[in-house]
Amino acid sequence: MRQLTLKIPKGHKEKVQDAIDHFGGKNTIDISSENEDVFMIYLPNEKVNDFLKKIDQFEEPEITLIPRGVITLYPPASEAPDQVADVKPKSSLEIYLGGIQSVGSMFGLIGYSFVAGIIVWIGLFTTTAYLLVAAMLVAPFAGPAMNAALATASGKADLLKSSLKRYAIAIITGIFASFLLTLLFPLTTLTPLMEEVSQVSKFALFLPLVSGFAGAINICQSERDSLVSGAAVGILVAASLAPPVGLIGAGLYMMDWQVVFSSLFRILLQLLGIHLAATLVFYFYGKVTPDGVRFLKGVKKTGLITTMVVILGIGAMMYWQFRQPPFLSKASMNTELAEVLDSELKKIPNIRILNKDVTFNNIQIDNRSIATFEATILKTDTLISSQELEDGIIRHLKQNMEYPYDNVYEVFQIKIVRD
Incomplete structure (x- = not known):
């Protein structure tokens, strides 16, 4: 359940109460004054967006939404266990606004990307695998990935452009950090871990599809319904991106174009796969659609075109991968x-x-x-x-x-x- 505080001008009290009852509101508190009707409402997660759309017909409603799970208990007392266990996914509004809130500052994006690039390079240089895991924890790739998928599902071109821009900045910063360290501590040959990371599997598409699915599910689910932490899902998303990003910097310095091209292939394939899987989850499970989110006026054409470009891109990359083995299947x-x-x-x-x-x-x-x-x-x-x-x-x-x-x-x- 979610707690909302609603304030609207006088004269709509009965209609608002009917809407609350229609959308399954419980334990409603009416604290109206002489000039305004004020309600403290508790609604099922997935009903919040539809309820807000319903009350849009009234004059300029003021809304406060607390994006935290609330346990509501109401008669009969014997049903309390079932009431507590009734955990629903978030509303499409909360999913969308939560994604926008998670954007963060540009300084943080660049700073974390630079640090992740350094950690990846040290791990590759010293063949220390656990440092790659540490870099996955730091790399800020999950946020832009999920926001780009939200933009496609909702048909918001501006959010899509912003997310892709942040994607590019994060990746270029990581590559620059790796290249800078290779310039300061020159490499003449690839380490065994670099050789291993540079090689692509013919099953490489599965990882981004799973990562995008898991990341989107984690965002859509209520916090009490999520069995996996957001940090763990973020690692899963970054697992497919952080190592090849760090490897490109070293490959550019050494002018090893096989390493550079195979890493670029992996990065682009991961981005497309994550985007496709997450978009489908947001659209069909999270109900984030151009017409399904309050305040949002997305363009369905934008989502369709972006999705078709992603699908065609994945198809082209699969053709390239299997056309000339073993370069991209080692x-x-x-x-x-x-x-x-x-x-x-x-x-x-x-x-x-x-x-x-x-x-x-x-x-x-x-x-x-x-x-x-x-x-x-x-x-x-x-x-x-x-x-x-x-x-x-x-x-x-x-x-x-x-x-x-x-x-x-x-x-x-x-x-x-x-x-």
Whole structure:
């Protein structure tokens, strides 16, 4: 339930009371004076917007909305547990206004983005994974992401432009911070964590879709109905953006264009995926539509055009990703190739597989990406020399491994051990 204080000129008391009853108001307090009717009203969350639309017919109502959950108890007392457990999503008005309130200052946006870029760079430079998590906590990407989706759902072009502008500022600031640190502490080669972060999975679209869905659900739900904190959802949104933002700065300094382009691909894909999923949640679950929010005069055409651009953008990026593997699919291709490697190694007699792995790097030979097939083998036949066994394994793998990629340059690293 939400608490509202309503003040309107005299003469509409009965109509207001009828509207309160119609929208499920409880425990209403009438504290009217000689010149004004004043009501303290408690309404179900999702009814607030519709109630305010209803009373717009009266003369210039003054409204105070407290965006906090209120527990209302009313007869019969036996139903009190059900009354407390009746938690509804926020009204579309509260969702929209709450998103606008969360914009914050430009100084804070730039400051947090710069700090997040520094933390990401330190984590990538020192290969410290938990620093990437720390950067996700600091990175202010969730706010612009959700506001851009709110703008599309509500058809507000001005809010969309403002949100995209803040998006761009946050990302460019993070890239600048990373580039500046790389300039001060030059890198000549990528660290292992940078190599890992630079690689894109063919399932990369799933993360932004899930992030956008979770972020929008968190905003729509009442605070007592939310099982996940807003900070945790913010981390989920930033998880897909903070690492590649920090990596671009280092890639630009080193002029490693594979790293730069793969990171830009991830950032753009994350933005589009988050935007699409969050927009759909706000529109269908939160009821944030051009005609559904009081005070708001959105343009449905704006939302439709933006959504179509986002969908076409995702489609184009998916086509680009799957058209030329492994450039934008290395993070998942290494798992696929590791399965092929394991399958072929199991066909070779007199060995036991202790470990196997396939890794990609950003080096190319003959316009083909290098994939290193690694395996640690325990030989069980002592009559065969280690060198002979190693040569036989490599020869078998070259002749028999089959996978649907023809632009992979195979490199083998077979280690023979014995008990």
